[in-house]
Amino acid sequence: xxxxxxxxxxxxxxxxxxxxxxxxxxxPTTPKGRINLKFLLGGLYYxxxxxxxxxxxxxIVGLLVALPALSSNRxxxxxxxxxxxxxxxxxxxxxILWVYYGMPQLLNxxxxxxxxxxxxxxxxxxxxxxxxFRAGIQSIDKGQYEASHTIALGYFDTMRFIxxxxxxxxxxxxxxNQLVYMxxxxxxxxxxxxxxxxxxANELVVTEYRPLEIYTILLLEYLVLILIVSAGVxxxxxxxxx
Amino acid sequence: MSQIxxxxxxxxxxxxxxxxxxxxxxxxxxxSIDISVGERVVVCGPSGSGKSTLIRCINQLEKHDDGIITIxxxxxxxxKKSLQxxxxxxxxxxxxxxxxxxxxxLDNLTLGPIRSRNMSxxxxxxxxxxxxxxxxxxxxxxxxxxxxxxxxxxxVAIARSLCMEPDIMLFDEPTSALDPEMINEVLDxxxxxxxxxxxxxxxxxxxxxxxxxxxxxxxxxxxxxxxKTDKETFFVSPESERxxxxxEQILPH
Ligand SMILES: Nc1ncnc2c1ncn2[C@@H]1O[C@H](COP(=O)(O)OP(=O)(O)OP(=O)(O)O)[C@@H](O)[C@H]1O
Ligand SMILES: [Mg+2]
Numbered sequence: 001x002x003x004x005x006x007x008x009x010x011x012x013x014x015x016x017x018x019x020x021x022x023x024x025x026x027x028p029t030t031p032k033g034r035i036n037l038k039f040l041l042g043g044l045y046y047x048x049x050x051x052x053x054x055x056x057x058x059x060i061v062g063l064l065v066a067l068p069a070l071s072s073n074r075x076x077x078x079x080x081x082x083x084x085x086x087x088x089x090x091x092x093x094x095x096i097l098w099v100y101y102g103m104p105q106l107l108n109x110x111x112x113x114x115x116x117x118x119x120x121x122x123x124x125x126x127x128x129x130x131x132x133f134r135a136g137i138q139s140i141d142k143g144q145y146e147a148s149h150t151i152a153l154g155y156f157d158t159m160r161f162i163x164x165x166x167x168x169x170x171x172x173x174x175x176x177n178q179l180v181y182m183x184x185x186x187x188x189x190x191x192x193x194x195x196x197x198x199x200x201a202n203e204l205v206v207t208e209y210r211p212l213e214i215y216t217i218l219l220l221e222y223l224v225l226i227l228i229v230s231a232g233v234x235x236x237x238x239x240x241x242x
Numbered sequence: 243m244s245q246i247x248x249x250x251x252x253x254x255x256x257x258x259x260x261x262x263x264x265x266x267x268x269x270x271x272x273x274s275i276d277i278s279v280g281e282r283v284v285v286c287g288p289s290g291s292g293k294s295t296l297i298r299c300i301n302q303l304e305k306h307d308d309g310i311i312t313i314x315x316x317x318x319x320x321x322k323k324s325l326q327x328x329x330x331x332x333x334x335x336x337x338x339x340x341x342x343x344x345x346x347x348l349d350n351l352t353l354g355p356i357r358s359r360n361m362s363x364x365x366x367x368x369x370x371x372x373x374x375x376x377x378x379x380x381x382x383x384x385x386x387x388x389x390x391x392x393x394x395x396x397x398v399a400i401a402r403s404l405c406m407e408p409d410i411m412l413f414d415e416p417t418s419a420l421d422p423e424m425i426n427e428v429l430d431x432x433x434x435x436x437x438x439x440x441x442x443x444x445x446x447x448x449x450x451x452x453x454x455x456x457x458x459x460x461x462x463x464x465x466x467x468x469x470k471t472d473k474e475t476f477f478v479s480p481e482s483e484r485x486x487x488x489x490e491q492i493l494p495h
Contacts, residue, residue, distance in 0.1 A: 141340075143336060143338055143340035144340060144342065146303050146334075146336065146340060147336065147340035147341070147342065147399075147402075149301070149303060150301065150332070150333060150334040150403060150406075151353060151354030151358065151402065151403075151405075151406055152329035152330070152354055152357075152358035152359075152406060153353070153354065153357055153358055154358075157357050157358070161353060161357065162342055165344050166342075166343065166344050169344065
């Protein structure tokens, strides 16, 4: 994987040497290039902050939406189904626009770009998290609940100490996937002016007019970020597997 | 609800006219039985006769649809109080052990005492080690369930239940999932438990074990208690034909 990445950089660098276009805009050996690179990387903080905040909220909401699906109560089940089906049906970009421009008017509140992004991303993702949690929890053997009953644990202790620790181990790869997905989807929040990686790149393209070079850097930024996250998730999986 | 006489004081469990339906299928047909303090009941019968359902009703893993079950005088009606009574008094050991695979043996044993008995970790550890010694595997305390043999796992499961210090222990075919060479190590622990005076209801086809410890033999068929006698009568001259046939099938000739 790493070698592939290097080869890709190399090829792009070579192409940059020819003709009247080049990599000077992001050449770290020139002061101008360094300023531009710094500008581009300046979006990293918001991309990460946005994605991580959103995934944490979305996991919590997802779990809360998943639990009712496991009860035998029809209304609780119904709530889960309606939530999942509705939220899942809304395109993320539409969700972002609605939360930023629509919701404040509806609720008569003001909202920052950052929190609009977080809410929109978290909402969109929560439906998927709910499904992941439901599948994970349902995969746990009925005998675990029964054994938990025989040692006098109530519902919340059973979930906290018996069911969720096992379920989370099983769904960790899926949760990792969602985090990667979230990092990518955070680029959409650029449309409402969030100063994350994509927005930064867009702004630099407007002033420098070097889309190939700048967007290539952007692409590499996401690639590296996500490779690191994937490695982290795999490390966690190995650790939890004992 | 019909008028029901209070049963004798020493009864830990009473079941009166208990029925259980799965959909339209009736798994228990107005079953009545009393289990008194220190009594060892062995339940046998063909597959599907309702043995598991019977003992699972005692700790309400299955909710009965009709009749009355009491534990230490508390009627099981789904209330908080009745749930508490089950939690305080009834232990259970399963055919498939049902240990918590993500917890060490020690944590399997201490979780209940710590969380539901508010015991300190130190005390819980001490209690757990005491019971692990009783089932003769104290050296496995730090291992995880999957690192143990089936017989060892079942002994851990027994110890886990004992850590809750129940008044009555339910066993649902505790040796059926074990390789033959491991059956005795589990039965030995159960015999010792019986000798210590524990009230026990065991669903098992281990007739050697039954002969050794049973005070009362129960034979079930088609959701009914067909025969309920002391073990001498049971093995020598069972009344019902169904029971005779069953014994002929499972006892070595
Ligand atoms: N959850 C359930 N849903 C539907 N039917 C059930 C359920 N549990 C048990 N039954 C049915 O009730 C009957 C009694 O089951 P039970 O498990 O009590 O039998 P058993 O005597 O323990 O048999 P075995 O020796 O096979 O364990 C069986 O016919 C079984 O199919
Ligand atoms: Mg059974």
